[in-house]
Every structure is written in structure tokens, then in C-alpha cells.
Amino acid sequence: xxxxxxxxxxxxxxxxxxxxxxxxxxxxxxxxxxxxxxxxxxxxxxxxxxxxxxxxxxxxxxxxxxxxxxxxxxxxxxxxxxxxxxxxxxxxxxxxxxxxxxxxxxxxxxxxxxxxxxxxxxxxxxxxxxxxxxxxxxxxxxxxxxxxxxxxxxxxxxxxxxxxxxxxxxxxxxxxxxxxxxxxxxxxxxxxxxxxxxxxxxxxxxxxxxxxxxxxxxxxxxxxxxxxxxxxxxxxxxxxxxxxxxxxxxxxxxxxxxxxx
Numbered sequence: 001x002x003x004x005x006x007x008x009x010x011x012x013x014x015x016x017x018x019x020x021x022x023x024x025x026x027x028x029x030x031x032x033x034x035x036x037x038x039x040x041x042x043x044x045x046x047x048x049x050x051x052x053x054x055x056x057x058x059x060x061x062x063x064x065x066x067x068x069x070x071x072x073x074x075x076x077x078x079x080x081x082x083x084x085x086x087x088x089x090x091x092x093x094x095x096x097x098x099x100x101x102x103x104x105x106x107x108x109x110x111x112x113x114x115x116x117x118x119x120x121x122x123x124x125x126x127x128x129x130x131x132x133x134x135x136x137x138x139x140x141x142x143x144x145x146x147x148x149x150x151x152x153x154x155x156x157x158x159x160x161x162x163x164x165x166x167x168x169x170x171x172x173x174x175x176x177x178x179x180x181x182x183x184x185x186x187x188x189x190x191x192x193x194x195x196x197x198x199x200x201x202x203x204x205x206x207x208x209x210x211x212x213x214x215x216x217x218x219x220x221x222x223x224x225x226x227x228x229x230x231x232x233x234x235x236x237x238x239x240x241x242x243x244x245x246x247x248x249x250x251x252x253x254x255x256x257x258x259x260x261x
Contacts, residue, residue: 004061005054007081012064014081016054019046024114024259025090026051027082029098031122032134032182034059036158041248048256052085056098058181065181071192074185075104079112088112091259095119095244096216097182100194103228106205107197115259116205118224119251120216120241122190129219135179135187148212148240158245198227205231206258210239210246232258 005014017035019042026049028042035053045051057077058065068074078101082088092113094102099121106113125131132145143150143159150159162168185192205228209221218235225231236243236250244251 005081005084007064007077007084011067012057012077012081013062014054014057014064015059015061016052017042019043019051019053020049023049025049025085025087026259027078027087027090027092028053029078029092029094029102030056030059031096031098032178032186033096034178036245038157038245041244041252044248044252045255049091049259052087052090054081056181059178069184071101071104071185071194072108074101075108078105079109082112089114091115091117093117093119093255094121096241097122097185097190099123100185100190100192103194103198103201106203107194107200110200110202113201113203116201116203117208117255117258118205119208119243120210120213121207121220121224122186122216123192123194124220124223125189125191126220126223129217131190131216132214133188134215135183139175145215146241148210148238148246152246154245155242158242195227198224199229201228204258206254207231207233208243208251208254209233209235210241210243211235211237212239213241213243215241234258 001018003016042051055062092102099118100123106116143155147155207221207224209218221233225233234254236247239247
């Protein structure tokens with residue numbers, strides 16, 4: 001179900017998808033590409049949890065990006081959104097850029113995340129293992145960066161370039177809007193000082209990575225688990241950066257087992 005949530009008396013207007021009607025609350029934070037509209041894994045999670053999947057300001061129909069300048073602003077925005085949703089504490093799942101922001105949420109307020117799941121999160125930079133410049137990539141190059149098998153039906157569907165001019169124009173306008181927002185956190189490198197704050201994360205934390213992630217190499221998984229006390233790592237085979245789309249069953253099972261375990 002799609003809803004609109006006004007935050008801070010309309011300072012932000014947030015488009016949000018919800019799945020499920022019972023169970024513990026689960027807040028899902030999307031990556032730089034946004035929610036796709038074909039997020040079957042969220043529907044599956046909705047069978048066990050009450051899933052809230054907001055579009056970050058600047059994505060979809062959500063507004064208010066001009067009020068967010070950095071990761072601290074973003075984390076505090078999510079704190080406020082949680083309060084207004086009536087879920088001051090929730091299981092938080094974040095992918096890529098959303099993983100970076102999920103970690104910031106948990107670090108800035110240790111009571112926000114009941115359990116924290118970081119799926120191929122951004123947030124660190126290792127000189128020996130540079131992350132490709134996603135912002136400079138051409139549209140036809142993105143599939144190889146994001147997917148284990150860029151020729152798979154799912155990858156082809158998600159990276160298809162429209163032949164219709166109007167649809168192509170819409171795609172590029174939306175892409176520019178999203179990347180302009182994401183650049184506040186990820187460009188020129190995705191390091192905004194998270195490593196100085198991860199020591200504060202107290203919630204049980206699971207780091208999940210696609211074994212063949214070519215955007216944020218799996219070596220970064222060890223960096224996260226070494227910096228978050230007591231965190232665990234799960235690697236999903238035959239999955240790249242978009243692991244929840246390539247291996248949705250394995251992804252959902254991993255999250256379900258961690259939260260319920």
C-alpha cells in the first residue's frame with residue numbers, strides 16, 4: 001500500500017510503501033537507486049513484519065531534500081519519521097546508501113534499532129580497494145556493476161533503456177534527481193566519518209553481502225564487522241550489489257532468521 005506521511009508539519013512529504021499488517025515493525029531504507037516498485041522481497045518480509053519502506057526525500061514523490069545537507073541531517077530526519085509513525089524503535093534494514101544511513105541512525109541514538117541489518121552498506125573508503133564511481137557510469141554500464149549476472153531477466157528489466165523518447169526523458173530526469181540527492185552522502189567518495197561513530201552501535205547487527213558485488217567489494221564487509229561490536233556476517237552466493245533482487249529468497253530468509261533468532 002502506498003501512503004503519504006507529512007513530517008515536521010509538512011516540512012517533508014514522504015511517499016511510503018507499507019507491507020503486512022502485523023508483527024514487529026521493520027523500517028527499510030533503500031539505496032541510491034531508490035525503491036523500484038518491483039520489491040518482492042519487501043512483500044515477503046511483510047508476511048512476518050510490519051514493513052515501512054519510505055522513499056527518501058528527493059526520491060519518488062517525497063519532498064524536503066533541501067532540508068538535508070549531510071548524513072546527520074538524514075539520520076535525524078529518519079528519527080523524526082519513526083516518531084511520527086509511532087515506531088520509536090524498529091528493526092532497521094538498510095541497503096547500500098540506506099545501509100550507511102541505517103548505521104548512522106543506530107549510532108546517533110542507540111535505542112532506535114532493535115536489530116540492525118546492513119546489506120552491502122556504503123560508508124567506508126579503503127584506498128587499497130577503491131569503489132567505482134557510480135556517478136560517472138553510463139546507463140549501459142550500470143548492470144555490470146550492480147548484478148552478479150547482468151544478463152539475467154531481473155537485471156535486464158531493471159537496467160533497460162526505454163526506446164520511447166518520453167519514457168527515456170523521464171528516466172534520465174529521475175536519475176539526475178536521485179543522484180543529486182545521493183551525492184550528498186556518496187560523492188566523491190562514500191566516507192562521511194561513519195567509522196568514527198560505529199563504536200556507538202549497540203543493537204545486534206548483521207552485515208549481509210553479495211559474494212560477487214562489483215560496486216562495493218566484499219572486502220568492505222570485514223571492515224564493517226570489525227568496527228561494529230558483536231556484528232555477524234552472512235554472504236549470499238550468486239549475488240552482486242543488488243542481492244535482494246537477485247536472491248530474494250535467500251535474502252528474506254537471512255533477515256527473518258536473524259530478527260527472529
